[in-house]
Amino acid sequence: MGSSSSNMDHIPDAQHLMQETGFSAAHLVRLYERFDFLDKDDRGELRLDDFEAVSELAMNPIGDRIIRAFFSPGRETVDFPSFVRILAHFRPTDTNRTRNGRNGAQPEPANSRTNKLKFAFQLYDQDRDGKISREELLQVLRAMLEMQVTEEQLQSIAERAIQEADLDLDDTISFDEFKKSLEKVDIEHKMSIRFLE
Amino acid sequence: MAWFTFPADNLLCRCLGISITVWFTLLFVFIIMPAVLGVSFGIRSFYMRTLLKIFEWATLRMELGAKEKNQELYKPYTNGIIAKEPPSSLQQEIQELRGSANSLRSEPEFEMADIFYFCRRGVESIVDDEVTKRFSAQELKSWNLLTRSNYNFRHISLRLTVLWGLGILIRYGVLLPLRLRSYLSEKVHLMCYRICVRALTAIITYHNRENKPKNGGICVANHTTPIDVIILANDGCYSLVGQVHGGLMGMVQRAMVKSSSHIWFERSEVKDRHLVAKRLGDHVADKTKQPILVFPEGTCINNTSVMMFKKGSFEIGCTVYPVAIKYDPRFGDAFWNSSKFGMVSYLLRMMSSWAIVCSVWYLPPMNREEGEDAVQFANRVKAAIAAQGGLVDLIWDGGLKRAKVKDVFKEEQQKLYSKVLVGDSEDQMEDKRSEDGTPEGDESSKDPAEGQ
Numbered sequence: 001m002g003s004s005s006s007n008m009d010h011i012p013d014a015q016h017l018m019q020e021t022g023f024s025a026a027h028l029v030r031l032y033e034r035f036d037f038l039d040k041d042d043r044g045e046l047r048l049d050d051f052e053a054v055s056e057l058a059m060n061p062i063g064d065r066i067i068r069a070f071f072s073p074g075r076e077t078v079d080f081p082s083f084v085r086i087l088a089h090f091r092p093t094d095t096n097r098t099r100n101g102r103n104g105a106q107p108e109p110a111n112s113r114t115n116k117l118k119f120a121f122q123l124y125d126q127d128r129d130g131k132i133s134r135e136e137l138l139q140v141l142r143a144m145l146e147m148q149v150t151e152e153q154l155q156s157i158a159e160r161a162i163q164e165a166d167l168d169l170d171d172t173i174s175f176d177e178f179k180k181s182l183e184k185v186d187i188e189h190k191m192s193i194r195f196l197e
Numbered sequence: 198m199a200w201f202t203f204p205a206d207n208l209l210c211r212c213l214g215i216s217i218t219v220w221f222t223l224l225f226v227f228i229i230m231p232a233v234l235g236v237s238f239g240i241r242s243f244y245m246r247t248l249l250k251i252f253e254w255a256t257l258r259m260e261l262g263a264k265e266k267n268q269e270l271y272k273p274y275t276n277g278i279i280a281k282e283p284p285s286s287l288q289q290e291i292q293e294l295r296g297s298a299n300s301l302r303s304e305p306e307f308e309m310a311d312i313f314y315f316c317r318r319g320v321e322s323i324v325d326d327e328v329t330k331r332f333s334a335q336e337l338k339s340w341n342l343l344t345r346s347n348y349n350f351r352h353i354s355l356r357l358t359v360l361w362g363l364g365i366l367i368r369y370g371v372l373l374p375l376r377l378r379s380y381l382s383e384k385v386h387l388m389c390y391r392i393c394v395r396a397l398t399a400i401i402t403y404h405n406r407e408n409k410p411k412n413g414g415i416c417v418a419n420h421t422t423p424i425d426v427i428i429l430a431n432d433g434c435y436s437l438v439g440q441v442h443g444g445l446m447g448m449v450q451r452a453m454v455k456s457s458s459h460i461w462f463e464r465s466e467v468k469d470r471h472l473v474a475k476r477l478g479d480h481v482a483d484k485t486k487q488p489i490l491v492f493p494e495g496t497c498i499n500n501t502s503v504m505m506f507k508k509g510s511f512e513i514g515c516t517v518y519p520v521a522i523k524y525d526p527r528f529g530d531a532f533w534n535s536s537k538f539g540m541v542s543y544l545l546r547m548m549s550s551w552a553i554v555c556s557v558w559y560l561p562p563m564n565r566e567e568g569e570d571a572v573q574f575a576n577r578v579k580a581a582i583a584a585q586g587g588l589v590d591l592i593w594d595g596g597l598k599r600a601k602v603k604d605v606f607k608e609e610q611q612k613l614y615s616k617v618l619v620g621d622s623e624d625q626m627e628d629k630r631s632e633d634g635t636p637e638g639d640e641s642s643k644d645p646a647e648g649q
Binding site for chain 1: 279293307308309310311312313314315316317318319320321322323324325606607608609610611612614615618
């Protein structure tokens with residue numbers, strides 16, 4: 001271990017990544033190491049089985065959904081920039097950002113409240129059609145509860161959840177409805193991971 | 198100029214001759230004789246102290262250099278890359294999530310926000326998890342002049358580079374050939390191991406020698422590297438148990454069998470628990486035979502923690518002598534990552550490190566108690582070893598290095614979550630009873646039960 005000196009030269013396009021994601025140089029180096037470590041066969045990209053090797057993740061009821069979130073639709077590998085971009089969603093929100101709308105062509109940062117919500121939304125909306133259908137909701141519930149509740153209980157839980165959130169009564173939950181139902185939740189804190197300096 | 202070089206040549210030869218003689222004498226006096234007689238000169242501890250001082254100085258120089266250039270010095274974290282919140286229960290966290298959303302809820306129910314808890318935990322594991330950390334070498338806070346353990350190696354100062362260069366010269370030019378020579382000569386058991394120990398410049402401190410394993414027992418230790426064997430065998434004779442390996446290890450194993458009784462298994466035989474247990478049992482029952490040395494973790498761990506002990510050796514029902522081995526990582530990383538390095542390259546690394554410094558604690562013997570099964574006994578021994586060695590006691594299976602986690606752990610998580618949603622059966626009974634009473638009174642009595 002430690003036979004390669006992990007300095008910034010190994011990281012492709014480091015400056016650009018730093019600007020895009022908001023990670024500092026030290027963070028990027030650290031994340032690159034982790035990426036390198038997960039990449040067992042030294043391919044330079046991660047595959048499904050590399051993620052599945054993380055045991056704590058296998059224990060997580062929605063572990064496989066989280067893993068799939070790293071893979072862009074249609075792709076079977078994750079390169080380092082994609083890896084970092086997804087993790088950027090979990091950076092704590094910068095509290096000193098001015099909320100005076102967008103200044104010019106500045107895109108919203110990856111760790112904004114909206115983008116965190118989008119990430120969570122995608123965990124539900126697996127077919128990425130922009131809506132959470134009843135079936136998709138049931139699938140998540142099944143993953144989180146499996147043998148612990150009966151099918152009827154699952155159905156009634158799903159029913160109640162949709163009734164609460166579905167405002168335009170189309171029997172699905174759109175992103176805006178999702179956002180609205182989570183208005184009062186402290187997303188910035190709950191969907192953030194504190195990276196050590 | 199012929200006349201000029203002639204005397205110089207002569208002089209050179211003579212110098213060389215003298216130095217070689219001196220060299221060999223030193224070798225003999227300082228290494229081989231003490232090994233035979235079992236005496237120590239205390240040179241190695243002096244060497245160790247000097248090395249430590251040099252390392253501290255080197256780290257200081259690096260930090261100063263980095264500050265001058267205004268660069269960020271990459272500090273390896275022994276605790277991981279993210280700050281993990283103090284582990285609160287699933288119930289607590291989900292309650293918090295909901296508490297902020299909707300406090301008017303009268304019944305436990307599913308909330309869309311619940312997924313955040315699992316989501317964050319999942320991503321945290323991807324970035325940093327307890328288990329895989331154990332299978333990579335431990336990181337150090339200061340640099341010990343081995344490039345392999347440093348991430349910051351840059352041309353920070355001339356002095357540092359010179360020192361590093363000198364270090365390389367000494368290690369590869371002096372220490373390595375010395376060790377190769379000594380390493381290859383092996384005849385008598387203890388003498389051989391003592392030579393090995395000096396060859397690796399291993400400085401071993403044995404604690405509580407009165408608890409040393411006796412005949413007819415099993416010695417159990419935590420496993421970091423094959424060198425563990427050398428370290429323990431240096432202080433006593435053991436019979437070894439293990440996997441038959443190919444290559445260099447296999448040769449060593451075959452050679453050892455000729456000198457004393459060891460138990461080597463074929464891979465296919467290991468799966469047959471009864472056969473293994475029988476052979477171990479027979480060996481132990483014979484009081485004239487040496488104690489058996491077993492590493493119940495089954496694989497090399499990086500010496501920051503102790504992982505699950507396999508229960509096989511604890512089922513036999515004889516006295517167990519636990520031993521804790523802790524390496525000092527400042528002098529060279531002893532951990533053998535078998536998935537990354539082969540045996541030979543590992544040995545090369547070991548022999549060209551500065552030194553191997555470790556402490557061995559012999560713990561008082563333990564026996565299986567009444568009503569305790571093999572697994573509980575194994576865990577008790579494991580806890581004792583972890584406590585003594587200052588290592589983290591983990592429930593995880595060392596086999597996770599190669600295999601995946603069982604579904605039973607996932608079910609645990611699901612159970613916990615379902616309790617939050619649907620409530621325990623007792624809670625539900627309360628529900629029915631209190632439905633006739635005042636709804637308000639129930640709210641307050643139910644919440645503490647939910648939030649644990």
